[in-house]
Amino acid sequence: GAVVSQHPSRVICKSGTSVKIECRSLDFQATTMFWYRQFPKQSLMLMATSNEGSKATYEQGVEKDKFLINHASLTLSTLTVTSAHPEDSSFYICSAKTGTSVADTQYFGPGTRLTVL
Amino acid sequence: AQSVAQPEDQVNVAEGNPLTVKCTYSVSGNPYLFWYVQYPNRGLQFLLKYITGDNLVKGSYGFEAEFNKSQTSFHLKKPSALVSDSALYFCAVRVSRGPNSGYALNFGKGTSLLVTP
Numbered sequence: 001g002a003v004v005s006q007h008p009s010r011v012i013c014k015s016g017t018s019v020k021i022e023c024r025s026l027d028f029q030a031t032t033m034f035w036y037r038q039f040p041k042q043s044l045m046l047m048a049t050s051n052e053g054s055k056a057t058y059e060q061g062v063e064k065d066k067f068l069i070n071h072a073s074l075t076l077s078t079l080t081v082t083s084a085h086p087e088d089s090s091f092y093i094c095s096a097k098t099g100t101s102v103a104d105t106q107y108f109g110p111g112t113r114l115t116v117l
Numbered sequence: 118a119q120s121v122a123q124p125e126d127q128v129n130v131a132e133g134n135p136l137t138v139k140c141t142y143s144v145s146g147n148p149y150l151f152w153y154v155q156y157p158n159r160g161l162q163f164l165l166k167y168i169t170g171d172n173l174v175k176g177s178y179g180f181e182a183e184f185n186k187s188q189t190s191f192h193l194k195k196p197s198a199l200v201s202d203s204a205l206y207f208c209a210v211r212v213s214r215g216p217n218s219g220y221a222l223n224f225g226k227g228t229s230l231l232v233t234p
Binding site for chain 2: 004006034041042043044046049091093095104105106107108109110111113
């Protein structure tokens, strides 16, 4: 099956610093990638939709200047949490899919646990 | 709005017994439904999806789900549970994110499955 990787798997940073998370589709080209956030024992909340070569579409309530998303190629999307604060601590998960067909399956990365001190 | 509901926070089953994890949906138009499983500190793994066709959908690891239009349900089932099936299960429904972004997923809150020996 399709494989999506994330790096790093775990990161601890100081408040006020920025953190970049990478999401890669390893064996397929992803026209669209999604970024989700998951709080402990809660569901995944969609943060933004990212298309290769264009600006990301953010969900309501998600600050685009704080969560910078870049989708520079068909296999790589990055999420940068700028000026991170403890409330940004969470599990961030990306997913990738090919095409825009309703039948396309999203494949998820293993997630990145961010802890902001 | 397209949404799914998982009425149970936790399901407990003895190994070898059949298991059911419930999901109901609320959508306009035809629903496109998915089941994913998440192991601790891991990303989501795709189990199965319903797009159209047979109401009984077979997926990975022996799981299947039955689409029931009259009851607006998409329950996940397995005839004989394994201890290794213990995990967090998410039901999801396709949602449109615009003509260029295809479809993202709205997730239910998740159901924790515990299979005891």
